[in-house]
Amino acid sequence: MDPTTPLADTIAAIATAVVPEQGSVGIVRLSGSQALSIAQTIFTPARPHRLWKSHQMIYGWIRDETGQTLDEALAVWMQAPRSYTREDVVELHCHGGIMVVQATLQQCLRRGARLAQPGEFSLRAFLNGRIDLTQAESVADLVAARSPQAAQMALAGLQGKLAESIRTLRHQLLSLLAEIEARIDFEEDLPPLDLPAWQAQLQQCQTQIQTLLATAARGELLRTGLKVAIVGRPNVGKSSLLNAWSGQDRAIVTDLPGTTRDVVESNLVVRGIPVQLLDTAGIRNTEDPVERLGVERSTRLAQTADVLVLVIDAQAGWTKADAAIYESIRHRPLILVVNKTDLAPLQGIQIPPQIQYRIPAVAAQGEGIPALEAAVEQIACQGRPQPNLAVSLNQRQAAALIQAQASLERVQESLQEQLPFDFWTIDLRAALHALGQITGEEVSESVLDQIFSRFCIGK
Numbered sequence: 474m475d476p477t478t479p480l481a482d483t484i485a486a487i488a489t490a491v492v493p494e495q496g497s498v499g500i501v502r503l504s505g506s507q508a509l510s511i512a513q514t515i516f517t518p519a520r521p522h523r524l525w526k527s528h529q530m531i532y533g534w535i536r537d538e539t540g541q542t543l544d545e546a547l548a549v550w551m552q553a554p555r556s557y558t559r560e561d562v563v564e565l566h567c568h569g570g571i572m573v574v575q576a577t578l579q580q581c582l583r584r585g586a587r588l589a590q591p592g593e594f595s596l597r598a599f600l601n602g603r604i605d606l607t608q609a610e611s612v613a614d615l616v617a618a619r620s621p622q623a624a625q626m627a628l629a630g631l632q633g634k635l636a637e638s639i640r641t642l643r644h645q646l647l648s649l650l651a652e653i654e655a656r657i658d659f660e661e662d663l664p665p666l667d668l669p670a671w672q673a674q675l676q677q678c679q680t681q682i683q684t685l686l687a688t689a690a691r692g693e694l695l696r697t698g699l700k701v702a703i704v705g706r707p708n709v710g711k712s713s714l715l716n717a718w719s720g721q722d723r724a725i726v727t728d729l730p731g732t733t734r735d736v737v738e739s740n741l742v743v744r745g746i747p748v749q750l751l752d753t754a755g756i757r758n759t760e761d762p763v764e765r766l767g768v769e770r771s772t773r774l775a776q777t778a779d780v781l782v783l784v785i786d787a788q789a790g791w792t793k794a795d796a797a798i799y800e801s802i803r804h805r806p807l808i809l810v811v812n813k814t815d816l817a818p819l820q821g822i823q824i825p826p827q828i829q830y831r832i833p834a835v836a837a838q839g840e841g842i843p844a845l846e847a848a849v850e851q852i853a854c855q856g857r858p859q860p861n862l863a864v865s866l867n868q869r870q871a872a873a874l875i876q877a878q879a880s881l882e883r884v885q886e887s888l889q890e891q892l893p894f895d896f897w898t899i900d901l902r903a904a905l906h907a908l909g910q911i912t913g914e915e916v917s918e919s920v921l922d923q924i925f926s927r928f929c930i931g932k
Contacts, residue, residue, distance in 0.1 A: 482505055482507075482586075482587050483503060483504065483505025483506060483507040483508050483511060483585065483586045483587065484503070484504055484505055484586060484587050484588070484589035484590075484593055484594070484597075485501060485502065485503045485504075485511075485578060485581040485582060485586035485587070485588065485589060486501070486502060486578070486588060486589035486593075486594070486930045486931035487499065487500070487501055487502075487574055487575075487578055487930070487931050488500040488501065488502040488564070488594075488931040488932070489569075489574075489931070491569070491570070491571050491574055491575075497568070497569045498566055498567070498568070498569050499566075499567045499568065499569045499570065499573065499574035499577075500564050500565065500566055500567070501564070501565045501567065501574060501577045501578050501581060502562065502563070502564050502565075502594065502931060503562065503563045503564075503565075503581055503586055504556070504557075504558045504560045504561070504562045504589075504594055504597060505560055505561065505586070506560070506561060507585055507586070508550075508560070508561040508562060508563045508586075509525065509550055509561050509563055511563075511581055511584045511585055511586055512548060512550065512563040512565065512581075513525070514584050515535055515536060515537070515565075515577070515580045515581065515584060516531075516533055516534070516535055516536075516546070516548045516565060517533050517534050517535075517536055518531050518532070518533040518548075519532050519533045519534070525548075525550050526550075527550055527551060527552035527555065528549065528550075528551055528552075528555065529549065529550075530547050530548070530549050531547065531548045531549070532546075532547055533545075533546065533547075533548065534546065535565065535567065535576075535577050535580065537576075537580055538580075538583070543573065543576050543577060543580070544567045544568055544573045544576075544577065545568070546565055546566055546567045546568075546577075547565075547566040548563065548564070548565050548566070549563070549564050549566070550562075550563050551563070551564075554601075554603075557594060557598055557603065558594055558597040558598045558601060558603065559597075559598065559601035559602065559603045560597060560601065565577055565581075588930075589930055589931065590925075590926075590930070591925065591926050591927070591928050591929060591930050592613075592924075592925030592926060592927070592928025592929075592930075592932060593925070593930075594931065594932055595609045595612050595613075595925060595928055595932055596609075596921065596925045599913060599921075604631075605633070605636050605912045605913050605914075606911065606912055606913030606916060606924070607630055607633075607635045607636045607639070607870065607911060607912055607913075608630060608631050608633060608636065609913075609924070609925070610630065610867060610869075610870075610924060611627045611628070611629075611630030611631040611635075612627075612631060612928075612932065613927060613928050613932070614626070614627035614630065614696060614867070615627035615628060615631060616929065616932060617696070618696075619698055619740075619742070619747035620695060620698075620742040620745055620746065620747045621742070621745075622695055622742075622745035623695040623696060623745075623747065626692060626695060626864070626865050629863055629864055630864060630865075634863060634864045635864040635865075635866070635870075635911075636912050638681070638685060638864060639908055639911050639912050640912065641681075642678060642681050642682070642908060643905060643908045643909070643912075645674060645677070645678050646678055646901060646904055646905050646908070647905065648674075649671065649674055649675060649678075649901060650898060650901040650902065650905065652666070652671065653666075653894050653897050653898055653901070654894075654898055656894060657894050657895065657898070668888075672888065675881065675884065675885070678881060679878065679881050679882075682874055682877060682878045682881070683878075685864070685866060685874060686866065686871060686874055686875065686878070688864065688865035688866055689865065689866040689867075689868075689870075689871040690854075691854070691865060692865025692866060692867065693865075693867065693868065694746055694853055694854070695745060695746065695747070695865070696867070697747075698746060698747030698748060698749060699743075699746055699747070699748050699749070699779040699780055699849070699853055700748075700749045700751065700777070700778045700779050700780075701748050701749070701750050701751065701778060701779065701780045701781075701782060701849065702751045702753055702778035702780075702781050702782070703715055703750070703751065703752050703753060703782045703784060704753050704781055704782070704783055704784070704798060704802065705783055705784035705785060705795070705798065706785070706786075706792070706794050706795060706798070708786075709784045709785055709786040709789075709812055710784055710786065710812035710813060710834075710836040710837070711752050711753070711784050712737070712752055713812070713836035713837045714752075714782070714784060714810060714812065714834065714836040715737060715739060715750060715752040716836075717836050717837070717838075717839040717842060718739075718741065718750060718842055718845070719739035719741050719750060720741075737751070737752040738750065738751055738752075739752075743846045743849050743850065744846055744847075744849075744850045746849070746850065746853055748849070751778065776802075776805070778805070779806065779853070780805075780806045780807075780808065780849055780852055780853070781802050781805050781806065781807050781808070782807075782808045782810055782845070783795075783798065783799060783802065783807060783808070783809050783810065784810045784812050784836075785809065785810070785811055785812065785822075786812060786813055787811050787812060787813045787814045787816060787817040787818070787819065787822065787833075788813055788816050788817045790817075790821070790822045790823070791822050791823050791824055791825075796825075799825065799828075803827070806852045807828065807830070808830040808832060808845065808848045808849065808852070809824065809828045809830060809831045809832065810832045810834050810836075810841065810845060811824075811831065811832065811833050811834065812834050812835070812836050813835060813836075814833040814834060814835060814840075814841075815835045815838075815840075819831070819833045830848040830851070830852070832844045832845050832848060869920075869924070870911045873907045873908070873910045873911045874907070874908075874911065876903070876904075876907040877903075877904040877905075877907035877908050880900045880901070880903040880904035880907065881900070881901075881904050883900040884897050884900045884901060884904075887900065
């Protein structure tokens, strides 16, 4: 996507998810100088002389070139610059469903609109100064949020809280740079530099960078989530654990070994972290070809999960089969759940001392779930205390901030080596450039293309 060319034309796209027989409303969005005129050619108000007024809904019908009615709908025009893109925007609110919404979009395209590229509405909002780059990325994060905490974090970014922190930091660095550059040009006319005060301000900037960087790992965790696989021998209570943990009867529970033949999946939120929970087939040697395929798939899955939950039966204790499974996964982040501790105590089981997390549980009754969730959070956060996530950085933003941090460290080195002011300014400008990449004040077309191509069409 070339961000320098699309502003001359009018774009259109479906702005809502289209799910057959499930969506009650579908929205087709137009943006550009011809948005209103295109909409007026396909939308007929129920009151023939009704005038289009900005930000007011109109009731009417969508019709094709022949005058045939396609749908009963609502239309709203948002006059520039009071719109998401700061261009004229029209939304046509149709009945949900593939046929009606697609037919409405096709009418827009036949009347002169161009199909929008992924993220092009948000790109135009950025290029027109409606939002900065951190807010644009927060739009995508908000759409993709899989937990309330992730949504709140994205909303804070959309409200400009991250951009505010970066701009404050950038302003402080500009002040430091201006003071040094003034002394390069007019050193004879200025008093000596108050070096301790200047260094204190520089250190303050570095501290602010460290504080922001501390949010990156947790923020990424809230965005991407974890894949947690429940593994173990047949009939130790894996499916009961999945049902209790997810609060749903997703897996069949019987006393017969080998009941789970395939991977059963459930999605939940564990202490703010989105978790894809997988109940795998019981791992054992079997002659049943279907069960054997399930075991093979479970073994492969165990190697890709972020966290493994190994379930054993307290009555059976630590068996040779449990030991064999453990040996195959011991290099992975692991939690041991000793199930059925209402029938046998955990203390009497010989568990390898290397296993740090040992959770007694009665899965059928839901006992042990809070301790299991605490262990998952400990592993995910690597035992570190978590920062206050009023804002958080994504990977791109963190990489730019690390560049800024490295540049300021070089400024410190120039100070210690008593190098001329020119050396200081080179690295201060590099830090400012890195900060500008975060908000979009200094960003290349290739970076914009990479960011907005990840958006859905219509956003």
